[in-house]
Amino acid sequence: xxxxxxxxxxxxxxxxxxxxxxxxxxxxxxxxxxxxxxxxxxxxxxxxxxxxxxxxxxxxxxxxxxxxxxxxxxxxxxxxxxxxxxxxxxxxxxxxxxxxxxxxxxxxxxxxxxxxxxxxxxxxxxxxxxxxxxxxxxxxxxxxxxxxxxxxxxxxxxxxxxxxxxxxxxxxxxxxxxxxxxxxxxxxxxxxxxxxxxxxxxxxxxxxxxxxxxxxxxxxxxxxxxxxxxxxxxxxxxxxxxxxxxxxxxxxxxxxxxxxxxxxxxxxxxxxxxxxxxxxxxxxxxxxxxxxxxxxxxxxxxxxxxxxxxxxxxxxxxxxxxxxxxxxxxxxxxxxxxxxxxxxxxxxxxxxx
Amino acid sequence: xxxxxxxxxxxxxxxxxxxxxxxxxxxxxxxxxxxxxxxxxxxxxxxxxxxxxxxxxxxxxxxxxxxxxxxxxxxxxxxxxxxxxxxxxxxxxxxxxxxxxxxxxxxxxxxxxxxxxxxxxxxxxxxxxxxxxxxxxxxxxxxxxxxxxxxxxxxxxxxxxxxxxxxxxxxxxxxxxxxxxxxxxxxxxxx
Ligand SMILES: Nc1ncnc2c1ncn2[C@@H]1O[C@H](COP(=O)(O)OP(=O)(O)OP(=O)(O)O)[C@@H](O)[C@H]1O
Ligand SMILES: [Mg+2]
Ligand SMILES: [Zn+2]
Numbered sequence: 001x002x003x004x005x006x007x008x009x010x011x012x013x014x015x016x017x018x019x020x021x022x023x024x025x026x027x028x029x030x031x032x033x034x035x036x037x038x039x040x041x042x043x044x045x046x047x048x049x050x051x052x053x054x055x056x057x058x059x060x061x062x063x064x065x066x067x068x069x070x071x072x073x074x075x076x077x078x079x080x081x082x083x084x085x086x087x088x089x090x091x092x093x094x095x096x097x098x099x100x101x102x103x104x105x106x107x108x109x110x111x112x113x114x115x116x117x118x119x120x121x122x123x124x125x126x127x128x129x130x131x132x133x134x135x136x137x138x139x140x141x142x143x144x145x146x147x148x149x150x151x152x153x154x155x156x157x158x159x160x161x162x163x164x165x166x167x168x169x170x171x172x173x174x175x176x177x178x179x180x181x182x183x184x185x186x187x188x189x190x191x192x193x194x195x196x197x198x199x200x201x202x203x204x205x206x207x208x209x210x211x212x213x214x215x216x217x218x219x220x221x222x223x224x225x226x227x228x229x230x231x232x233x234x235x236x237x238x239x240x241x242x243x244x245x246x247x248x249x250x251x252x253x254x255x256x257x258x259x260x261x262x263x264x265x266x267x268x269x270x271x272x273x274x275x276x277x278x279x280x281x282x283x284x285x286x287x288x289x290x291x292x293x294x295x296x297x298x299x300x301x302x303x304x305x306x307x308x309x310x311x312x313x314x315x316x317x318x319x320x321x322x323x324x325x326x327x328x329x330x331x332x333x334x335x336x337x338x339x340x341x342x343x344x345x346x347x348x349x350x351x352x353x
Numbered sequence: 354x355x356x357x358x359x360x361x362x363x364x365x366x367x368x369x370x371x372x373x374x375x376x377x378x379x380x381x382x383x384x385x386x387x388x389x390x391x392x393x394x395x396x397x398x399x400x401x402x403x404x405x406x407x408x409x410x411x412x413x414x415x416x417x418x419x420x421x422x423x424x425x426x427x428x429x430x431x432x433x434x435x436x437x438x439x440x441x442x443x444x445x446x447x448x449x450x451x452x453x454x455x456x457x458x459x460x461x462x463x464x465x466x467x468x469x470x471x472x473x474x475x476x477x478x479x480x481x482x483x484x485x486x487x488x489x490x491x492x493x494x495x496x497x498x499x500x501x502x503x504x505x506x507x508x509x510x511x512x513x514x515x516x517x518x519x520x521x522x523x524x525x526x527x528x529x530x531x532x533x534x535x536x537x538x539x540x541x542x543x544x
Pocket of ligand 2 (some may be wrong): 019021022064301302
C-alpha cells in the first residue's frame with residue numbers, strides 16, 4: 001500500500017521505466033472514473049498473484065467539501081467484481097462516476113486525429129459521462145439494447161420484426177439524448193480547441209472540430225433528432241436485416257477534425273496533426289472545467305515528454321487554469337514549473353522538491 | 354470436506370459461508386439434518402411445474418390456480434417462479450400468475466419462442482382475464498419483454514398494465530438516480 005498526499009498545482013512524478021508512475025496515475029483515474037486509462041480488462045488491474053486491488057482517496061470539492069472515494073476490484077470464481085464507495089457507503093457506478101472529475105491525456109490520445117473513430121467517441125463518452133449522470137445512463141442502456149438487437153439480427157433467435165421495433169424504440173429514446181449531448185459538447189469543444197490553436201499558431205489556418213453524426217439532423221432539438229433517427233432506422237431496416245448488423249445510430253458517430261477546411265487525418269502533416277491533438281485535449285479540459293463548478297483533475301501520463309519543450313509549454317498554457325494536475329515522466333521537462341516533484345522508484349514515492 | 358464443496362456450488366454461497374453452514378449442522382441434532390436432507394430430495398422428486406401457470410408445485414394444478422378465493426380476472430406475468438414468491442410475500446396481490454420462464458435476450462439465445470408466450474396467449478383466450486399485469490424486472494430485458502407482450506396482448510382487447518416504477522420507500526429523493534426519479538414523476542398519482 002502506498003500513501004500519497006499530493007499538492008495543489010502540478011505534481012510531477014519522475015522515475016525510470018517500469019517503476020510504477022503510470023500505476024499511481026491509474027489509481028487516481030480509477031477513483032475519478034471507475035476505469036483505467038490503460039486497459040478495459042479489469043483483471044489487469046489486479047497485481048499478478050493477488051486477487052484484490054483497491055484504491056481509496058479523499059477529494060476536496062467546492063460544492064461538497066471533502067468526500068471519500070474507494071474502488072475495489074476483486075477476482076472471484078464468477079469473474080471480477082467491482083465495489084465503489086462514496087463516503088464509506090457502497091454506491092452504484094452511475095452515482096460514483098463524476099464525483100471527482102478527471103481529464104486524462106495519455107500516449108494513446110496522440111492517435112486522436114489519425115486513429116479510428118472509436119477513440120474520438122471514447123473521448124466524448126468519458127467527458128460526457130462524468131459531466132452528466134443521465135448521459136452515462138442513456139449510454140449504458142443504449143449499448144445494452146444494441147447488443148441485444150445485434151444478436152437478434154445475427155440470427156441468435158428467430159427473426160422478429162416486432163422485437164426489432166421494440167429495440168429500435170429504446171435505441172431512439174436513449175440515442176437521441178446521446179446525440180444531442182454530443183452535438184452540444186462538440187460545438188463547445190470546437191470553439192475551445194480553435195481558441196487554443198489560434199494562440200499557438202497565427203497563420204496555420206483555422207482548426208475545425210465537427211460532430212459527424214451517423215444520423216444527420218437539421219437542428220439540435222429533441223424532436224428533430226428523434227424524427228431523423230426514426231426515419232433513418234426505417235430506411236435502413238432492410239439493409240440491417242440483410243447485413244445482419246446494426247447500421248444506424250450514435251455507436252457509429254465520429255468527430256471530424258479539419259484544418260483550413262481539409263481533413264487533418266488525410267492531409268495534415270504530422271506536426272499539424274499533433275498540434276491539433278494538443279488543442280483538442282486542452283479544449284476538452286477547458287470545456288469540462290466550464291461545465292462544472294469544480295476544476296477537473298488533470299492526469300498527464302508521459303505525453304509531455306513525447307513533445308518538444310515549446311509544445312509542452314504551449315499545451316500547459318492552453319489548458320489555462322487548473323487546480324491540480326499530475327504528470328509522469330522519465331526526464332523532468334526543462335523549465336516546467338511544478339508545485340511538487342516526486343521520485344518514483346520500485347513502487348515507492350519520495351518527494352524531492 | 355464433501356459437504357462444504359456441495360454448499361459452495363449454491364448461488365451466493367462462498368467457501369466461507371459453506372464452512373459455517375457445515376459447522377452449524379454439526380452442532381444440531383441428527384433429526385434436523387435428516388429433515389433437511391429429506392426436504393432437499395423432496396424438491397427433486399416431488400416438485401414439478403404447474404401445467405397451467407408453470408409455477409413450481411407439489412400438486413398439479415398448483416394452489417394458485419385452484420384456489421377459488423383468488424381473483425381469476427387478474428393475471429400477473431412474471432419471468433421466474435421465484436418472482437411469484439416475492440410478490441406473495443407482499444400479500445398485496447390476490448390474482449393468478451403466469452411464469453414465462455425467462456426474459457427475451459437474443460444474446461443468450463432467448464427469443465419469444467423460447468418462452469411460454471404461446472401458452473400465455475392461449476390462457477388469455479380460454480380464461481378471459483380482464484387485466485394482465487406485466488411484472489418483469491425494470492432492466493433492459495424486462496422492459497423489452499414487457500413491451501413485446503403488451504404489443505401482443507393489447508389487440509386481444511385485454512387491459513395490460515405494468516408494475517409502477519418508483520422511489521424506494523424510506524429512501525431519500527436526493528439519493529434516487531435520475532432515471533428512477535424521472536419515471537416516478539411520469540407515474541405520479543393524485544392523492
Ligand atoms: N497486473 C499487474 N501485476 C503486476 N505487475 C504489473 C501489472 N500490470 C503492470 N505491472 C507492472 O508494473 C510495473 C510498473 O508499471 P508502470 O506502468 O506504472 O510503470 P511506469 O513507471 O509508468 O513506467 P514507464 O516510464 O515505462 O511508463 C511494470 O513493470 C509493469 O509491467
Ligand atoms: Mg508509464
Ligand atoms: Zn398453477
